[in-house]
Structure formats: structure tokens, C-alpha cells
Amino acid sequence: MAIINDLIGNFGKYHLWLCILIFPNKFGAAFHQMSIIFLAPPPVYLCPNNKTCCDDPVYDRTQYMRTIVTEWNLICGRAWLKDLTQMAFQFGVLSGSLLFGIASDKYGRRPTLIISVILEVFSGIMTSFLPNYWSFTVARMFLGISVGGLMVVGFVLVMEYVGKCRDTVAALYHVPFTVGYMLLALFGYFIRDYVILQLSISAVNIILLVYICLLPESPRWLLVKNKTVRAIQLLEHVAKINNLPTGDIAQKIELYQLEHIRQKRGTFIDLFRTPNLRRNILVMSFTWLVCSYCLYGVTYYISHLAGDVYINVIASGAVIFMGCFIVIPMMKFMNRRTSLVITHVLSGVCLLVIAVIPDGHVSVGFGCLGLLFTQIVFIIGYLYCSEMFPTVVHNAAIGICSMMARVGSMLAPFVADFGEFGEWCAPVAFGIMPLVAAALGLLLPETKGCEMMLTIEEGEALGARPTRRPETNESIGIT
Template identity: 85%
Template sequence: MAIINGLIGDFGKYHLWLCFIIFPNKLGAAFHQMSIIFLAPPPVYYCPNNKSCCDEPVYDKSQYKRTIVMEWNLICGNAWLKDLTQMAFQFGVLSGSLLFGIASDKYGRRPALIVSIVLEVFSGIVTSFLPDFWSFTIVRMFLGASVGGVMVVGFVIVMEYVGKCRDMVAAAYHVPFTVGYMLLALFGYYIRDYVILQLSISLVNIVLLVYICILPESPRWLLAKQKTTAAIQLLEHVAKINNKPVDEIALKVELYQLEHIRQKRGSFIDLFRTPNLRKNILVMSFTWLVCSYCFYGVTYYISHLAGDVYVNVIASGTVIFMSCFIAMPLIKFMKRRTLLVMSHVLSGFCLLTIAVMPVGRISVGFGCLGLLFTQMVFIISYLYCSEMFPTVVHNAAVGICSMMARLGSMLAPFVADFGEFGEWCPPVAFGIMPIIAAALGLLLPETKDCQLMLTIEEGEAFGRNQSSRRTENNASIGIT
């Protein structure tokens, strides 16, 4: 709906204010997504009679006073349970992304995000006081669902307001997450008890309850749902703040609603009916899976690789933070496919290098570089996926890719613990996947400066005759 940005501008004072209130919710998302690093760090313990496993181990509490591993003896035969709790959390993120995405389409972006925030605060606090592993894991799964809703719906709201500079705003949207990841190291450093840590990172999010009073609805959603009067009032309010004329907003919106022909929506099945679209969605789905698999797995792995865990987290967080700003100019000037394949190859090379060198600062450095390129793949994938598929199946395509990303994050903790089979196992298991994804990425069409598609027919033909489709066009991206 280009009419909206024609009336309120592409990026003005109101857009800046909206980013200011929406972006901080990514801090809480990072706290909960990455908190497993300090909730369940590798334990140091010994058993009576020099046994390797026992029912009542004595834990070394010089670094951590209490973790979920110590609390419920998640060692030896039960060690897999600490990975299960993170897998359940990521399954919650997957479910929340889908359910709150559907709810935001049906009931509105504003109520969906508010419910997500309320659930995040409530479930986060409750998780802090649960007495046993299974209740902790189940409630934390609901916490994951709220995090999925917060990330997805918040992104949707911002993208549905912003105009031509969406690619830059989309890249900037990842910045608060990396800041939250680095701040988590400070929480973990000063709070060595998992109960207090979980409670602290949950209470921080209470400030987001202000959304109940100040969060606006999406004008695009209002127009799509034929709530024309409410849309006009909102657009006039935004236009005034952005110093845009408001006199003809009502007339233009009403004429648009009368003239607009509703495009028939496609479904996820349409993505698999024809060979070209099927190839594109399968390759992109694998790309998203590899991104999430490497990002969450490697962050957990290198945080405990060598040296001080807090320094490692801040170092890797700083590198990921830098990747957001490195990606911005590259997205503007480089081709999508070239940037995607290059980032995958460099990520895989860095991770595989860890396997052949001794554990130490250099291996941590290569791990951080691997994360930098993995994060760049994440950023370009959001944009690339949205340009590659026609409007009628855009949401379905992003939804499928998002599901695959969550599947990757569910597998990651188990792979990160492959170190018990050999120090080389985790970096090899992580490093091979980006190389495979890079090879498959060569099969994708180039989308930079190409006109966005509307129909399934255009999507199926896309990539076969790109030379006839080149045009100056600003990318439009969104996620539901």
C-alpha cells in the first residue's frame, strides 16, 4: 500500500519515535533467548569415592552459586535435560511466532504485541520460582512463545510504517538484540544465582507494559480490515507529527479503498506446486535453518570454549553488533546472492578452522568471526526472502522459513555438546552446514533492483528472464 507512505512519509519523527518504543523489546528477547548460557553452564563437581557419577555430587560454587544443573543434578545420564529445556524454549518461540502472527492478522498488531508482552513478563517471573525441572521447562516453553510473538509482531509494526528505507531499518532492528546479549553478560557476572538472574531479566521487561497506553495500531492492517475511519484518524495524527499535509488524507484513503481490488491470496501449498518456486523455498528454508542453527549453537559453544565466559559473551556480542552495521552498506551496494554465498562461505571457514587449532583466544576469535558472518546471513536472508517471493505467498514463504529457523535453534544446543566426543566435533558439525548452504545459494535468483512480484506466475518465471525485469526499486520487507 504505497499510499500510506505517500501520506505520512517514508521515515519521519513519528517513525523514529515508533522505533524508539518498539526496538527495546528485542533486549528482553535476547535476555531470554540467550540466558541458557548462565542458567545451565557446564558444571564442576566431584563424587565421593572418586566416582564419575553419583546421586549426590558436590558442586564447585566458586563461580556459580546455583544453576539449574546444580539444582536438579542435570549431569551424567541426565545431562541431556539441560538441552531439552532450551529445545522446549525454542519450540515455544516457533509456536509463538506462528500463533501470534496469525492473531496479529486477525485481531490486529497492537493487541497481539500487548498480549505477547504481558505473557513474557508473567511467565518470566513465574519461571523464577518453579520447584522442579519439568514445571520450569514447561513454563519456559510458554515464555518462548511470548518471545516469538514479541519479535515477530514488533517487526511487523515497524515495517508496516516505514517506507523506502526499510532495508536499513530491518538491519537496525537486529541491533538491540545484540546489545541485550552483551548486557546479559553483565547480569550473569553480578548475579550468580539462576533464580535471581531469571527474575531480574524478567522484571526489566515490566517497562514494556507501557505499550498498553502508547502502542499504535498498524494503518495497513486497519485498511486491510476495512476500518477506514480509524485508519484515517491514525494517518492524520502521524502526518501532523511528520509535518505532512492532512487536508486530503481522508479523500485519498476513501478513494483508494473504493478503487483497490483485493488480490487473491495464495497459500503455502502454492510455493511447492511449481518447480522454480519449490526450489527457491527449499533453498531459503535451509538457509534460515543453518543461520539459526549456527548462531545459537556457536554462541553457546564459544561462550564456554576457553577463558572467561563473561569476556567471551561480550566479545562475541560486540562482533555480532558490528555485523549489523557492516551489513547495511553491503546490502545497498552488493548483490543479494553474492553477499549471501560469501557470508556463508566465510562463516563455515571460520567455524571449521576452530576444529584444527588448540583451544584458546585464537579459537574464540575465529568463533566470533563465524558469528559475524552468520549474523550477516540472518540480516540479508530477511530481505532476500521477501524480495524473492510474490506478494500473494509472501507471508507463507517467510512463515515457512521462520519455522525452519526455529528448528535449527532447537537442534543447536545438542550439537554444541558434541564436545564430549571430541573437541573437533562441534565446530565441524557447525562449520559444514554453511558451506552446504553456500553451494545451494548459487541456485537462487538475484533480486537486487528487480521489480517485486505480485502473482504466482511471476514468481515461477522469476530468475529465468531477470534481464527483462531489472528496474529501480526499493525493497519492501515484512514478517508475520
């Protein structure tokens, strides 16, 4: 629907205001996704008679007054339960991405995003006061559901407003998450009790309740649902704020609705019917899984390497932050496949180096570099996936890739704890995967400078012929 941006512009004052409104929800996503670093840090304890394990250990509370580990004795044979808590949260994110994604297509972006915010605030605050491990874990799963909805629906809403600058906006969309991750270190530094920490990072999200009053609906969704009058009113409002003419919007939209022949919508099954689409979705799904697996796992791993945990978190967050800006010129001037493969290789090499050097500041540095390249490839993957699949199965492709990313993030905490089997185990387990993803990435077709596809046939032909027509409209199509 290139007509939308013809009428309201590609990026004006209203688009800027919308980004300012939507982007802050990524702070809460970062707080809750990465808070496990301070909710369940490695404990220091003593047992009677110098035993390794016991039922009544004496914990060193010098650094942390109370954590979920010390509260419920998640040590020795129960140590896996702290990883299960994070796994349950990430399973919630997976479920929320799917459930709220489907709901937003049926009921609209605005109501589903508002419900996500309300659920996030309520479940986050409730989690702070629950008295036992299992109720805490279940509540965090519902918190994850809300976070999944916020991230997916918020991203879709922004992308459905902006035009040709979507690649830049897509990269900047990740900036608040990295800033939130660094701010989490400050919360953790000043708040050493997990109950107060969980309550604090949840309470700050109350500000997002302004969505009830200020959040707009997507004009694209309104047109798809034949809510033409509401769409026209919204487009006229946006165009007026962006200092664009409004006189002929109604006529153009009504004419478009009359002339537009709606394409038959596809399903996720269509992604697996034909060989090229099947190859593309399998490789992209694995790419997203590896990115999430490395990003969350290595972040957790290096936060507890030698040195101050708070400095480690800020350092790793800073390099991820830089990745959000480094990737912009890369996407402008480099081919998608080339940049994807190169950054995967660099990420894998950096992580493997950690396995052969002593634990210390150098290992933290290589870990941060690995995170930098992982963040870059993650952002490229968002754009690449958006360009690779035709409109009729676009949402299905994004949904599958998002689901696989959550699988990676669920596996990550368990792999980060491989250190008990040997210091080299976790870095090797993280480093090999990007190298495998790089090799598979060579199978993907190039999409830079190509127009958006509409049909399954066009999607299947991508990569089967040497060239395609240059792109004339939007670089990312979310309908």
C-alpha cells in the same frame, strides 16, 4: 500499498518514535534466548570415591552459587535435560511465531503484541519461582511462545510503517538483540544465582507494558480489514507529526479503497506447486535453519571455550553487533546472492578452523568471526526472503522460514555438546552446514533492484528470465 508512505513519508519523526518504542522488546528476547549460558553452565563437581557420576555430587560453587544443573543434578545420564530445556524454549518461539503471526493477521498487530508482552512478563517471573525441573521447562516453553510473538509481530509492525529505507531499518532492528546479549553477561557476572537471574531479566521487561497505552495499530492492516475511518485518523495523526499535509488524506484513501482490486491471497501450499517457487522456498528455509543453528549453537559453544565466560560473551556479542552495521553497505552495493554465498563460505571456513587449532584465545577469535559472518547472512536472509516471494504468499514464506530457523535453534544446544565425543566434533558439525547452504544459494535468483511481485505467476517467473523491471517503489513489501 505505496500510497501509505506517499502520505506519511518513508521515515520521519513518527517512524523514529515507533522504532524507539518497538526495538527495546528485542532486549528481552536476547535475555531469554541466550540466558541458558548462565542458567546451565558446565558444572564442576566431585563424587565419593572419585567416581565420574553419582547421585549426591559435591558441586564447586565458587563461580556459580546455584544453577539449574546443580539444583536438579543435570549431570551424567541427566545432562541432556538441560538441552531439552532450551529445546522446549525454542519450540515455544517457533509456536509463538506461528500462532501470534496468524493472530496478528486476524485481530491486529497492536492487541497481539500487547498480549505477547503480558505473557512474557508473567511467564518469565513465574519461571523464577517454580520448584522442579519439569515445571521450569514447561514455563520456559510458554516464555518462548511470548518471545516468538514479540519478535515477529514487532518486526512486521515496524516494516509496515517505514518505506524505502526498510533495508537499513531491518538491519538496525537486530542491534538491540546484540546489545541485550552483551548486557546479559553483566547480569550473569553480578548475579550468580539462577533464580535471581531469571527474575531480574524478566522484571526489566515490565517497562514494555507501556505498549498498552502507546502502541499504535498498523494502517496497512486497518485498510486490509476495511477499517477505513480508523486508518484515515491514524494516517492524519502520523502525517501531522511528520510535518506532512493532511488535508487530502481522507479523499486519497477512500479513492484508493474504491479503486483497489484485492489480489487473491495465497497459502503456503502455493509455494510448493511450481518448480521455481518450490526451489526458492526450500533453499531459503535451509538458509534460515543454518543461520539460526550456527548463531545460537556457536554462541553457546564459544562462551565456554578457554578464557572467561563473561569476556567471551561480550566479545562474541560485539562482533555480532558490528555485523548489524557492516551489512548495511553490503546490501546497498552488493547483489543479494553474491553476498549471501560469500558470507556463508566465510562463516563455514572460520568455524572449521576451530576444529584444527588448540582451544584458546585464537579459537575464540575464529568463533567470533564465524558469528560475525553468520549474523550478516542472517540479516541478508531477512531482506532476500522479503524480496523473493510475491505479496500473496509473502507472510506464508516468512512463516515457513521462521519455523525452520527455530528448528535450527532447537538442534543447536545438542550439537554444541558434541565436545564430549571429541573437541573437533562440534566445530565441524557447525562449519559444514554454511558451506552446504552456500552451494544451494547459487540456485537462488537475484532480487536486488527489482520491483515487488504481486502474483504467483510473477514469483514463478523470477529467475526464469534474465532481467526484470527496475524497482520503483518499496524494497520490501509486507502487506
